Amino acid sequence: MSSIISDILNIRYPILQGGMAWISDATLAAAVSNAGALGIIAGGNAPAAVVGEEIRKAKKLTDKPFGVNIMLISPHADDIARLVIDENVKVVTTGAGNPSKYIKAWTEAGITVIPVVPSVGLAKMAQRSGAAAVIAEGGEAGGHVGEITTMALVPQVCDAVDIPVIAAGGIADGRGVAAAFMLGAKGVQIGTRFLVAKECGIHQNYKDKVIKAKDIDTIATGKRLGHPVRSIKTAFSRGLFAKEYDSAISNEELESLGAGSLKLAVVDGDNENGCFLAGQIAGLVKKEESAKEIIDDLIAGTKAVLGKVSEEFVQKGQG
Amino acid sequence: MSSIISDILNIRYPILQGGMAWISDATLAAAVSNAGALGIIAGGNAPAAVVGEEIRKAKKLTDKPFGVNIMLISPHADDIARLVIDENVKVVTTGAGNPSKYIKAWTEAGITVIPVVPSVGLAKMAQRSGAAAVIAEGGEAGGHVGEITTMALVPQVCDAVDIPVIAAGGIADGRGVAAAFMLGAKGVQIGTRFLVAKECGIHQNYKDKVIKAKDIDTIATGKRLGHPVRSIKTAFSRGLFAKEYDSAISNEELESLGAGSLKLAVVDGDNENGCFLAGQIAGLVKKEESAKEIIDDLIAGTKAVLGKVSEEFVQKGQG
Numbered sequence: 312m313s314s315i316i317s318d319i320l321n322i323r324y325p326i327l328q329g330g331m332a333w334i335s336d337a338t339l340a341a342a343v344s345n346a347g348a349l350g351i352i353a354g355g356n357a358p359a360a361v362v363g364e365e366i367r368k369a370k371k372l373t374d375k376p377f378g379v380n381i382m383l384i385s386p387h388a389d390d391i392a393r394l395v396i397d398e399n400v401k402v403v404t405t406g407a408g409n410p411s412k413y414i415k416a417w418t419e420a421g422i423t424v425i426p427v428v429p430s431v432g433l434a435k436m437a438q439r440s441g442a443a444a445v446i447a448e449g450g451e452a453g454g455h456v457g458e459i460t461t462m463a464l465v466p467q468v469c470d471a472v473d474i475p476v477i478a479a480g481g482i483a484d485g486r487g488v489a490a491a492f493m494l495g496a497k498g499v500q501i502g503t504r505f506l507v508a509k510e511c512g513i514h515q516n517y518k519d520k521v522i523k524a525k526d527i528d529t530i531a532t533g534k535r536l537g538h539p540v541r542s543i544k545t546a547f548s549r550g551l552f553a554k555e556y557d558s559a560i561s562n563e564e565l566e567s568l569g570a571g572s573l574k575l576a577v578v579d580g581d582n583e584n585g586c587f588l589a590g591q592i593a594g595l596v597k598k599e600e601s602a603k604e605i606i607d608d609l610i611a612g613t614k615a616v617l618g619k620v621s622e623e624f625v626q627k628g629q630g
Numbered sequence: 631m632s633s634i635i636s637d638i639l640n641i642r643y644p645i646l647q648g649g650m651a652w653i654s655d656a657t658l659a660a661a662v663s664n665a666g667a668l669g670i671i672a673g674g675n676a677p678a679a680v681v682g683e684e685i686r687k688a689k690k691l692t693d694k695p696f697g698v699n700i701m702l703i704s705p706h707a708d709d710i711a712r713l714v715i716d717e718n719v720k721v722v723t724t725g726a727g728n729p730s731k732y733i734k735a736w737t738e739a740g741i742t743v744i745p746v747v748p749s750v751g752l753a754k755m756a757q758r759s760g761a762a763a764v765i766a767e768g769g770e771a772g773g774h775v776g777e778i779t780t781m782a783l784v785p786q787v788c789d790a791v792d793i794p795v796i797a798a799g800g801i802a803d804g805r806g807v808a809a810a811f812m813l814g815a816k817g818v819q820i821g822t823r824f825l826v827a828k829e830c831g832i833h834q835n836y837k838d839k840v841i842k843a844k845d846i847d848t849i850a851t852g853k854r855l856g857h858p859v860r861s862i863k864t865a866f867s868r869g870l871f872a873k874e875y876d877s878a879i880s881n882e883e884l885e886s887l888g889a890g891s892l893k894l895a896v897v898d899g900d901n902e903n904g905c906f907l908a909g910q911i912a913g914l915v916k917k918e919e920s921a922k923e924i925i926d927d928l929i930a931g932t933k934a935v936l937g938k939v940s941e942e943f944v945q946k947g948q949g
Contacts, residue, residue: 481781
């Protein structure tokens with residue numbers, strides 16, 4: 312299974328592993344790349360020295376291409392923007408902002424640039440700035456999310472830009488991959504399912520929460536602040552949600568309540584004060600597997616669904 | 631193009647027109663049924679006498695099956711539950727509540743019962759109560775919506791029930807229909823695109839708003855009240871959204887602010903005080919067409935996408 316996305320990225324399958332702050336390190340990214348998809352190291356808010364170490368570690372773990380995700384609101388964004396050039400990284404994805412000012416330098420350095428976009432307007436801006444593709448991410452995804460869902464967003468972005476579109480949000484098995492292709496995507500980005508990859512180093516409490524989650528078990532907090540974040544429902548995240556409706560709590564106070572909570576989830580597995588980011592599709596994720604098992608299952612599932620459904624609906628209707 | 635859903639409903643195509651309060655009347659429902667899909671008359675909050683008139687009118691306009699949507703929080707729900715039996719209606723869909731107490735009487739009367747569900751839990755309850763199928767509706771839909779999106783909800787509901795699943799929310803062309811099939815749905819329900827059917831009698835201002843809407847132009851209000859409603863962004867709906875974050879405004883006051891605003895949109899085209907319900911996929915809806923043109927386009931688009939995508943991704947990969 313291939314597409315223009317796997318061709319551009321020089322990988323076997325048109326699947327990207329989402330860049331998840333504090334989570335997507337060299338070990339996970341290299342395992343994903345070795346299995347034929349594109350592993351991505353997340354810069355998050357980490358300083359360039361830390362990200363550089365992960366990049367060099369990944370190079371030792373895989374000879375396949377991998378990417379780096381740069382969170383543009385990070386105080387270290389400028390440093391990491393230079394680092395990916397110095398380290399000869401093949402692919403950069405960007406989130407939480409407008410990467411236009413970096414794109415020229417990156418493309419001149421041979422880097423394939425793929426911004427994550429939550430809307431048609433930002434997709435068009437990415438194309439104008441010289442992006443090679445865009446990741447259209449629906450609001451059902453985990454972490455920082457937009458408002459428009461994958462089902463509504465992907466076809467509208469496909470109609471608006473000429474560069475290839477990668478779908479993200481709500482995809483965790485072959486059904487989701489096949490659906491994304493139908494919507495016009497040429498590839499997919501998957502985050503939540505890789506949370507439970509054996510090579511993913513998050514605390515076991517975090518993995519357990521993803522595996523136990525049902526469809527209704529995530530919540531988007533921070534809508535009042537204009538930058539919602541989706542996580543698994545806990546006393547902590549429900550409390551955050553309730554506080555948004557309390558006018559006595561200032562926006563500054565509200566912002567400060569979430570600070571540090573992702574690290575508490577990832578590193579300490581803190582069930583009380585951690586913020587366990589995950590997408591709505593967590594309800595479909597049932598077991599820990601290796602990155603290779605996950606990717607092989609995604610590919611086999613996609614092929615099975617593509618073949619079966621076309622036969623079921625169209626050929627029967629034509630008979 | 632057919633499926634178990636078109637077989638059960640005795641219609642040509644596995645497509646349902648969403649029951650939209652104040653909007654889906656006999657004229658729209660009959661036009662949809664005549665074009666080979668299932669038209670649905672919306673009960674909304676109307677008294678049984680009004681709904682009965684629409685049912686009898688639809689029978690004169692089509693000899694094909696059509697359905698009635700019963701909003702279970704309507705004060706007239708009990709009356710309409712009896713009416714559909716007396717009038718020998720073929721299909722009942724239900725929204726905004728749990729239809730369990732009516733299902734036995736309906737199925738004994740030969741009615742095919744299909745509840746709209748926003749979660750796996752309610753889908754399982756519908757199956758236990760004897761529903762023939764469920765409509766899994768994602769939160770990108772217009773009107774009263776749940777939290778879980780179509781992409782995340784449909785496969786999880788398919789895994790949880792044995793009855794056929796119909797996908798709704800975010801579907802307005804063949805790409806969406808094909809994607810829904812990939813997720814495991816055996817049919818689709820479409821609302822927003824039928825708002826601009828020539829046979830849809832809403833005010834021209836309403837149709838113009840749907841046609842002009844971009845991807846980011848809808849908003850879900852009422853989350854603080856626990857029953858969000860998606861509409862096109864206007865000064866009125868933005869105002870409602872902002873007031874939700876003002877603790878000085880009571881829930882009762884907040885509820886009362888929306889009252890009557892749908893009628894103002896549908897009947898009067900009131901740009902100031904109307905509430906123009908629509909889904910996120912409104913950005914994809916570009917022109918007024920007859921119900922038959924819409925349905926023919928959906929079918930042609932679905933077949934084209936199903937054929938093309940399977941060839942592009944799988945056969946290339948196997949070569």
